[in-house]
Amino acid sequence: MSKTSVHTTSLHTNGNGTGTTETKRLEVLKTYKIYIGGQFPRTESGRYYIPVNNEGKKLANVCLSSRKDFRNAVVAARAAFGGWSGRAAFNRSQILYRMAEMLEGRRMQFIDELMQQDASRAAAEKEVDLAVDRLIYYAGWCDKYQQLFSSVNPVASSHFNFSVPEPTGVVSIIAPQQDSLLGLISVISPVIAGGNTCVVLASESKPLCAVTFAEVLNSSDLPGGVVNILTGKPSELASWFVDHMDVNATIYCEKDTDIQxxxxxxxxxxxxxxxxxxxxxxxxxxxxxxxxxxDTQEIKTTWHPVENIAGAGGGY
Amino acid sequence: MAVTKKKAAPKKSNTVKLKFDTSWNYAPAPESKSAATIHKQYDLFINGEWQKPSGKKYFDTINPATEEKLSEVAMANEADTNKAVTAARNAYEKVWKKMPAKERGKYIFRIARMIQEKARELAVIETLDGGKPIRESRDFDVPTAANHFFYYAGWADKLEYAFPNRQASPLGVAGQIIPWNFPLLMAAWKIAPALATGNTVVLKPAETTPLTALKLAEIIQEADLPPGVVNILTGAGETGASIVNHPGIDKIAFTGSTEVGKLIQRAIAGTNKKATLELGGKAANIIFEDAPIDQAVEGVINGIFFNQGHVCCAGSRLYVQESIAKQVIRKLKDRIETLIVGDPIDKNTDIGAINSKQQLDTIHKYLNIGKKEGAEMYESSCPLPRKGYFCRPTIFTNVAQSSRIAQEEIFGPVLAVLTFRTDDEVIEKANNSPYGLSAGVWTDKGSKIFNMTKRMRAGVVWANTFNKFDPSSPFGGYKESGFGREGGLHGLMPYINLTHQS
Incomplete structure (x- = not known):
């Protein structure tokens, strides 16, 4: 699997440098698509951009997603919300664990992509390992945070009263530009662990892992639409991410104060x-x-009367 | 869900018609005003002292039940806000955040006790200044306000137990802007958790109801709270804006309209100010055919006519299952005939005065909209006092889901009645609103209650009850009803920073 050291200045990513006399096998390049509603379309706009790494190597023809792509993704996320938030917390936990399994299984592929995007081998290995562990971490939280953030409230009247967290709905996320895999997973995981669905914009300069991660999601029993991944420019899309009327929350991970x-x-x-x-x-x-x-939970408080016909002390 | 009816059976009412044609009348039972001292003029409460407003301007506050002037209060301008924020900052840096938490707590306990000691006076002033029935201010507003201080006083030295693995620290100076519907109670909701968590406060009461907040300032002075920890500025929208825009404010807590809440959210963009917004609502109150009908009707009445309907969580959209709609509507009409509308200071009064001329105009505007949109209007036949701002309890039937009286917050004693057949249909209709503050459901079936309360997108859900509040119970909205919670453990969160424990 150690195929990562050879890079040419073309879009070739998997080239093998061996064999001078035999007919060289032409490698099959991967088309980097976006991920909406469990499917892999190219952007409806037909536009693309070519991110390059520090050596100037072109990474891929990456989709330059449009406002329309975002709107389609919100429709998919909203449609998926009822089902996903209605799943048993235990089931969500299992699916996040499955995502970690699938990511671990493709470990080398992600290390390879991170290295194409300027990471050292050691850094890339560390990032992928942390990303897997982070998914496991939140997989474990899926059926526990409710107990942490809930309360039974000792109201003075004769009522049973309790407060529980519920997912806020559809969350739009502009993922961290650095730590393109770990950052992405760190912001998506708590959102979906809590039963929300999301639309996330991948790192603009390092988008490869996000698209490959969509393939992980697609093979992890995560229902289509729960996580939708777009590639493109925050400068172009940020305002749509925050002014869509069917989005309930927005997460932004950069320090750009104008955008904030x-x-x-x-x-x-x-x-x-x-x-x-x-x-x-x-x-x-x-x-x-x-x-x-x-952060992406709402607290709901429910009241119900407690019958008190036996009078004081009559209950025991 | 439809109930099969036997055709042959003669129509028989299972309601004993209430008799209204007797000569029985309640004798007037006015609460004594002697318990209340209202000064002729009030200044601003800044740095523990009463200070004259920089602009030298005062405005009248009137009794909406009589239109008579009660007092005049200072109009704070930017210079006053500046003074108040400076006082709050000094108090925060030099005194309040350094004080041992248990001492902080004891101050708050002391305020709670003094509110109880002056409960009658506060209740009378609240009713005179705001128009709400004395029964409500006496039995609900004032005791709940005192309880709120009691509840949060105890949290002051226990914050390390509230948020596992996190250290809680105060934010600094909180700017708090409160509405006119529960003037003292909203002040308590805002001030108590802010102080318990170590913040200091600049609070602006509503323009039409400043008097109980100023009474609270007197209590705070009497309690010897260090100067500047709580500052109270009276004024109108501009005063509020000067607090929101002041660079020395770390946090805005606002209760009021969604419209103003959005303005605040825009105004603090680009700053590090945190915000809690508790905004409007249009609560769905759902009655299923298996509900205990008479209890449900009482709950609906309380849900919409409590405090003249000036309640952000009022149950203003009633959804009745079709099979019982006729019966429920008849009972509602009968019941509103028995509501006593009139002098708020009278202990028999159920529905007091509308808070202001402006609000009465808004309600009338919506009554006209409802009629124009084709809904049928039914109002109580009760007489209204000649002076003052009053509105009869009103019910609209045949209301369309898209009607403005079913979509927009009226903030008055006006109920829109709609019908439904199935669970899924009513959930769809109930959630079809930009608001999500509260909701109600009436049914005898436990599993249906939990299905409904889970699926309704609202921050507070009452099942087989409505409009209940408690200091230990978190309150706040989903969607455009705002964010953040007030009350309970969750009500601490808007006033603290959480840092990782090392």
Whole structure:
């Protein structure tokens, strides 16, 4: 599997440099698509861009997603929300665990792609390992955060009263530009562990792992539409991510203060919850916690009367 | 869901018709106003002192039940806001955040006790200034406000137990803007958790109902709370805007309309200010055919006519299952005939005065819209006082889901009645709203209750009850009803930063 050291200046990624006299096998290049509703279309706009690595090597013809792609993805995410949020928490946990299994199985492929995108082998290995572990971490939380964030409230009247977290709905996410795999997984996992669905824009300069990760999702029993992955430019799409009326929350992971201001302004349209994860080192221990799940949860409080006909002390 | 009816059976009402044609009347039972001291003029409460407004302007606050002037209060301008924020910042840095948490808690306990000691006075002032029935201000607003301070006082030195593996620290200075429907209670909801978590406060009560917040300032002074920890600025929208836009504010907590909430969200874009917004609502209240009908009718009445319907979580959209719609509507009409509309200070009054002329105009506008849109309007035949702002309890039937009276918040004693056949249909209709503050469901079947309460997208759901509140119970909305919770453990979160414990 050690095929990663040979790079040419073309789009070839898997070239083998051996054999000078035999007919050289032409390698099959991968088309990097986007992922909407469990399917892999190219962008409806027909546009593409070519990210390059530090050596100037072209990575791929990557979809330059449009506003329309985003809107399609929101439709898919909304359609998937009822089913996904209605699944047993245990089942969501199993699916996140399955995602980790599938990611582990493609470990070398992700290391390869990270290295094409300028990571050293050691850094790439570390990132993939952490990404798998992060999925396992949130797989474990799926059926536990509810107990952490719920309460039974001792109201003074004769009522049974309790508060539980519920997913907020459809979340739009602009993933971290660095840590293109680990960052992506770190922001998606708590959102879907909590029963939300999402539309995520991959790292603009390092988009390869996000698309390959979509293939992991597609083979992990994750229902189509729960995670939708677009590639393209935050500068072009950020405003659509935050002003769509059927999106409930937006997560933005960069420090660009102009975009942050714009996002908070536009979020007022339908009072989206907005989160800026701009201080986070995604390799650090603090970059995973149930409080990330809590961000995209709503607290619902339910009241019901308690019958009191026996009078004081009559219940026991 | 349809009930099969026997054709031959003669129509028989299972309701004993209430008799209204007797000569029975309640004698007037006004609460004494002697318990209440209202000064002729109020200044601004800044840094523990009463300070004259920089602009030297005062505005009247009136009794909406009589249109008589009660007092005049200072109009705070930007310079006053500046002074208040500076006082709050000093108090935060030099006193409040350094104080041992248990001492902080004891101050809050002390405020709670003093509210209880002055409960009658606060209730009378609340009713005079806002128009709500004395029964409600006496039995609900004031005791719940005191309880809220009690509840959060105890949290002050226990925050390390609230958020596992996290260290809670205060945000700094909180700017708090509250509405006119529960003036003292909303002040308590805002101030108590802010102080318990170590923040200091600049609070602006609503323009039409400043008096109980100013009474609370007197209590805070009497409680010897360090100067500047709580500052109270009276004024109108501009005063509120000056608080929202002040660079020295770390957090905005706002309760009010969704429209203003959105303005605030835009105004704080580009700053590090955090926000809690508790905004409008259009709660669906659902009655299934197996519900205990009389209890449900009482709950619906309480849901929409409590506090003249000036309640953001009011059950203003009633969904009745078709098979019982006729019966429920008849009972509702009978019941609103028995509601006593009139002098809020009278202990028999069920429905007091509409808070302001402006709000009464808004309600009338919606009554006209409802009629124009083709709904049938039914209002109580009760007489209204000649002076003051009053509105009869009103029910619209044959309301369309798309009708504005079924979609928009009216904030008055106006109920829109719609019908449904199936569970799925009513969930679809109930959730078809930009709001998501509260909801209600009435049924005798436990599994149906949990199905409904789970599927309704709202922050507070009442099953077989409505409009219940408690300091330990988190309150707040989904969707355009805002974000953040007030009350309970969850109500601490909007006032703290959480950092990883090392």
């Amino acid at each position: 201001r714009m996002m908070r302004e536009k979020s007022a349209l339908n009072l989206k919850r907005v989160f800026f994860y701009d201080q986070t080192d995604w390799t650090a221990a603090e970059s995973q916690s149930p409080y990330f799940i809590f």
